[in-house]
Amino acid sequence: MKQPIKAIVFDVYGTLFDVHSVKDACEQEFPEKGAAISQVWRTKQLEYFFWRHMMGRYEDFDKVTRDALRYALAVHDATSTEEIEQRLVASYAHLTPYEEVESVLKELHDVKTVILSNGTDEMLEALLRNAGLSDYFDEVVSVDGIKQPKPTPAAYMHWFKTSGLRRDEVLFLSSNGWDIAGAKNFGFHAAWINRNDLPFEEFDVKPDAVYPNLNHLSEWL
Amino acid sequence: MKQPIKAIVFDVYGTLFDVHSVKDACEQEFPEKGAAISQVWRTKQLEYFFWRHMMGRYEDFDKVTRDALRYALAVHDATSTEEIEQRLVASYAHLTPYEEVESVLKELHDVKTVILSNGTDEMLEALLRNAGLSDYFDEVVSVDGIKQPKPTPAAYMHWFKTSGLRRDEVLFLSSNGWDIAGAKNFGFHAAWINRNDLPFEEFDVKPDAVYPNLNHLSEWL
Numbered sequence: 001m002k003q004p005i006k007a008i009v010f011d012v013y014g015t016l017f018d019v020h021s022v023k024d025a026c027e028q029e030f031p032e033k034g035a036a037i038s039q040v041w042r043t044k045q046l047e048y049f050f051w052r053h054m055m056g057r058y059e060d061f062d063k064v065t066r067d068a069l070r071y072a073l074a075v076h077d078a079t080s081t082e083e084i085e086q087r088l089v090a091s092y093a094h095l096t097p098y099e100e101v102e103s104v105l106k107e108l109h110d111v112k113t114v115i116l117s118n119g120t121d122e123m124l125e126a127l128l129r130n131a132g133l134s135d136y137f138d139e140v141v142s143v144d145g146i147k148q149p150k151p152t153p154a155a156y157m158h159w160f161k162t163s164g165l166r167r168d169e170v171l172f173l174s175s176n177g178w179d180i181a182g183a184k185n186f187g188f189h190a191a192w193i194n195r196n197d198l199p200f201e202e203f204d205v206k207p208d209a210v211y212p213n214l215n216h217l218s219e220w221l
Numbered sequence: 222m223k224q225p226i227k228a229i230v231f232d233v234y235g236t237l238f239d240v241h242s243v244k245d246a247c248e249q250e251f252p253e254k255g256a257a258i259s260q261v262w263r264t265k266q267l268e269y270f271f272w273r274h275m276m277g278r279y280e281d282f283d284k285v286t287r288d289a290l291r292y293a294l295a296v297h298d299a300t301s302t303e304e305i306e307q308r309l310v311a312s313y314a315h316l317t318p319y320e321e322v323e324s325v326l327k328e329l330h331d332v333k334t335v336i337l338s339n340g341t342d343e344m345l346e347a348l349l350r351n352a353g354l355s356d357y358f359d360e361v362v363s364v365d366g367i368k369q370p371k372p373t374p375a376a377y378m379h380w381f382k383t384s385g386l387r388r389d390e391v392l393f394l395s396s397n398g399w400d401i402a403g404a405k406n407f408g409f410h411a412a413w414i415n416r417n418d419l420p421f422e423e424f425d426v427k428p429d430a431v432y433p434n435l436n437h438l439s440e441w442l
Contacts, residue, residue: 044422044423047399048422048423048424050271050272050275051271051372051399051402051403051424053275054271054274054275054370054372054373054403055372055373055374055402055403055406056373056374056406057406057425057426067423067424068423070423071420071422071423074420074423075419075420149275151272151275151276152275152276152277153276153277178268178272181272181276182272182275182276185276185277185278198296199292199295199296201265201269201292202265202269202288202289202291202292202295203269203272203288204278205276205278
């Protein structure tokens with residue numbers, strides 16, 4: 001029996017939406033290379049966001065997403081144009097939500113639903129609207145408001161300080177191990193959505209729960 | 222014609238030593254999985270070091286190297302023992318230096334030679350001694366002294382503040398793109414040792430020079 005919580009905070013990329021749904025768009029522009037480009041794109045997107053933080057050279061997630069795409073294309077010898085890049089970046093606003101997402105969100109009553117993402121306000125707004133999911137969230141918060149990425153404590157604080165809650169009244173959900181470790185480090189409860197059946201990161205902060213998808217939240221409510 | 226410099230600062234892992242030379246040791250313990258384990262081991266080693274910095278949970282590079290190995294083994298279903306892990310971690314003190322390293326170091330006169338690494342003092346001391354390279358360096362500096370990883374500015378400052386030099390009198394060498402970006406961000410000259418013929422990272426800080434290996438330093442001297 002888990003402790004009942006008052007807010008559920010969702011990560012977006014990889015948690016609600018499949019970041020690798022861009023591989024079809026990549027494949028269309030660069031046959032046989034779609035999956036590989038998509039993998040590098042995501043890896044570099046996070047690396048650039050984190051490295052920039054470490055160097056004190058913050059740029060928003062839209063900028064690093066574009067930069068990461070350019071690297072992913074270059075490393076796969078995918079000769080591109082401004083136009084192709086625009087089309088691929090646009091596909092990031094049309095990621096596919098995981099199949100259970102809407103039905104799970106529909107069932108959440110009497111608990112505040114929040115998004116806390118490294119994406120910009122504009123990216124999040126477009127993504128949720130295109131997927132028809134905007135109305136399910138009480139708050140949509142971007143770390144861009146404080147220009148510090150998750151998993152820094154400042155990023156979780158950016159939403160939390162406005163919440164009026166105690167940290168242990170919050171359940172944080174992410175499929176990203178660094179995000180779960182960051183949320184636990186901050187003091188939230190955290191459930192790791194282990195969509196790819198992987199071991200958890202070798203970290204001294206561990207999730208309170210591990211689920212294969214979002215269909216397991218009722219024990220927290 | 223490059224500006225003559227007074228100190229050459231070397232990164233270690235990937236720059237002087239092949240981090241993937243551990244794949245033979247991995248292969249011996251886990252046939253067919255050596256290269257894959259080695260790849261994940263290196264990726265997670267850096268990720269854990271960086272994520273911990275972001276969370277304010279610093280642990281030294283020896284600890285994250287062990288943690289990263291455990292993850293790499295787990296993700297490849299490589300059932301391990303304490304003994305095997307010890308043997309593999311020990312192999313990190315016996316990495317193979319790239320073939321040109323010693324001959325290049327032998328030719329460096331009238332310039333200070335420095336190591337600045339994320340590795341601990343103990344890791345660096347053992348690695349250089351086992352390779353017979355200790356005597357080529359005037360200083361061996363670990364970021365563990367300040368508990369801030371490269372590419373944070375504090376990490377480069379940790380050595381620099383003791384140097385008595387101007388930043389533009391320093392040439393920094395690394396095969397790691399994040400390290401080159403970090404060194405340039407700090408104000409050093411930086412040459413990227415592009416050992417794998419890759420595009421440079423999509424960053425607004427770029428190397429001053431790109432070389433396939435260390436055999437091209439004379440233009441700086």
